[in-house]
Amino acid sequence: MSRAGKSGLQPFTRTQARQRLDYGQKCFEVADVISGEPADDWTPKVAVSLHVLAGIAAADAITGARQGERWRGSDHRGAIALLDAVTGAKEAGRALSDLLDLKDKAQYSPHLVSASEEKQATRRAQQLLDKAAEALRR
Template sequence: MVDEPEYAQVAAALAVLAGIAAADAVCGHALGQYSRAQGHREAIDLLTSVDETLAKQLGLLLAQKDNAHYSPRAMSAVTVTQLVRAAGHLVEQMDARLTGG
């Protein structure tokens, strides 16, 4: 998927969205709240109070959000792979925390 440029940008954009959703779920589960702010700094700060490693993963994703969603320039395969992995880690942690696994 990442090796196919026509899908790489879509993969990056969806990775960002998946990471945001997973972070919201982790915060909702752990804290009973999630960020509703327009800016993303609050979401990172809130997630930091739960897990600093997950917050760093979210920060990586959010730093590339505009590029993934709005830029006409293609993202590198390395960057896309990093985003997909970061989102995967957030989703895996969300699943483990919500299901007790």
């Protein structure tokens, strides 16, 4: 069985990592645009959904740039341990964990997200995007 089949890891090149970072940055940019629009009940929920996507893409970019692999599995939480291992610290993993904690509520639940949850998602996605950009500069 291949390594990807056993562990959820998939080979991932620097070019692919750059593409994921670009995608994540675009998700973040669109979230920022809609956050600046006149608010309705759904705007923060959509913005958080986009920030979650940005964070997941940034995590792929970080691990792809530093290790040549990304997490590929049905549970995004496997990427947390990979991020911790690749970065040598828990900061990026914590940021992704916080975003994933909001994923279900933002993307699948009928419940709205709060302004504080939107602010947290914005901050955490930006942290991951910054780390991904740094990893790709090396």
